[in-house]
Amino acid sequence: MNIFLYNRYRKIYITNDSLIYVIYKKKRVYISKYFEKNGVIKKEHKHLIQQKSKKIGGVGSDSDTLTLCSFNVYTWNGYGFGHTNHENFDTKFNKLITDNNIELLLTQEDEIDNNDDTSESVKAYSLNDSKRFSFVSCINSHNEGKLQFHRGVSPRNAIIIKDTMFGISIANLHLEGGRFVDLEINDTNINKYLKIKLGLLKEVLRSSPDIILGDFNSVYCNNIDMLNKMYTGQKNYYDGYRNSELERIKREEKAELLKEYTNNSFIRHIQTKFGLSLINKCANRNSGSKNFSLKNIISWNNEPFKLLKSKDYVYIEPINIKKVSGEINPTSSAGQNIVDHVWVKQSILDKYTLKTKIYDAFGVEEYKLFGGISDHKPVILTIEKKNLETTLKTPLETTLKTPLETTLKTPLETTLKTPLETTLETPLETTLKTTLKRKRDSKKEDGDK
Secondary structure, three states: OOOOOOOEEEEEEEEEOOOOEEEEEEOEEEEEEEEEEOEEEEEOHHHHHHHHHHHHOOOOOOEEEEEEEEEEEEEHHHOOOOOOOOHHHHHHHHHHHOOOEEEEEEEEEEEEEOOOOOOOEEEEEEEEHOOEEEEEEEEEOOHHHHOOOOOOOOEEEEEEEOOOOOOOOEEEOOOOHHHHHHHOOOOOOOOHHHHHHHHHHHHHHHHOOEEEHHHEEOOOOOOOHHHHHHHHHHHHHHHHHHHHHHHHHHHHHHHOOOOOOOOOHHHHHHHHOOOOOOOOOOOOOOOOOOOOOOOHHHHHHHHHHHHHHHHOOOEOOOOOOEEOOOOEOOOEOOOOEOEEEEEOOOOOOOOEEEEEEEEEOOOOEOEEEEEOOOOEOEEEEEEOOHHHHHOOOOOHHHHHHHHHHHHOOOOHHHHHHHHHHHHHHHHHHHHHHHHHHHHHHHHHHHHHO
16 A cells, blocks of 8 residues: 655554554665554554553553663662762662662672672662563583682672563673772783683573673773773772882881881780781782783683674663763772673574663762762663664565555556656647648648649
């Protein structure tokens, strides 16, 4: 069935629910959704579709959209910030959840339970005990003894959750790195620590989840200038603050052995009270500052992402990765870097539109905690099913290529070109012939006279 719409002929399909899909072709195939109201055909704009879905099901029930949040909660230190009441935490955390319609919260550095084998717990929470999400598996970095232990390393975990409505799996992880490993890593031992860091990611990739997100303890962005700036910042950190910390620790350990001074109040107490002097301790640091080259710093950061790219995952960069000033919008207060990321399988981009943003509404840093909540900012991921126009664009070009050429191109040639030949060219020829005939007849009459 064809209709004349917006000065062009369109091919339309009417579905059982009386919705009209109008298909036309210019350089690409476009599909628009229309509905009839009071005898008038109107276009169903995207924002109206979303509003109708929310009116039917309420907030968070839009079946075409899922919003989730990845958040390093710093063992919920913000809950006790101020040590008086929890008003600051409750107000700001509630705003995060409600203002953004968060249905799934994926955390890193969560509170440690008695049976945990790590000090770096990852967890998953659903809004209102939703049955939409199901637990798939837990994965650990130490892999039942497959990886060696090294100083500063903590067993790491990942959790995989299934979204039963969209049929996608989501892995939440926390890769090795941070202040404890920072004190140990250098040019000599980087490969040992890198093997541990990649160990957890490799185990996660065995499950081939659709989305991998969390705290990667690695900086990344698409802008090469911003990325190099973060690399340089890390180099300055290792050469400066990290090495000064190592020198301080070395001085204190030496002072303890010489009975000059100790920061440990208990050792100081038993020394003065009972005359018990420290001989030595294990483990102890036998070196001060360490070398960590820029080349190895880049490798430490970039290897997880090289692995993800090799497995056909793509980076979903936050829309607000830059501040208004043009500066980096950090997700971590330590080093002002972007270390919390979302990576997805290339294949799901055919079905879903994914968008991430860094949540800035906690406010400015207070004692290294954004808004007094955590030393990390949440990263919000919105997953939206592609509408008919986007989802069927390629299939339509493939499966409806010939029909489109038949229903759109040929009719135009038939209804426009042929009629023009009939209604314009043929009458013109007729008119000219008639005029010429009259002139000939007139000349003939004059000749007869």
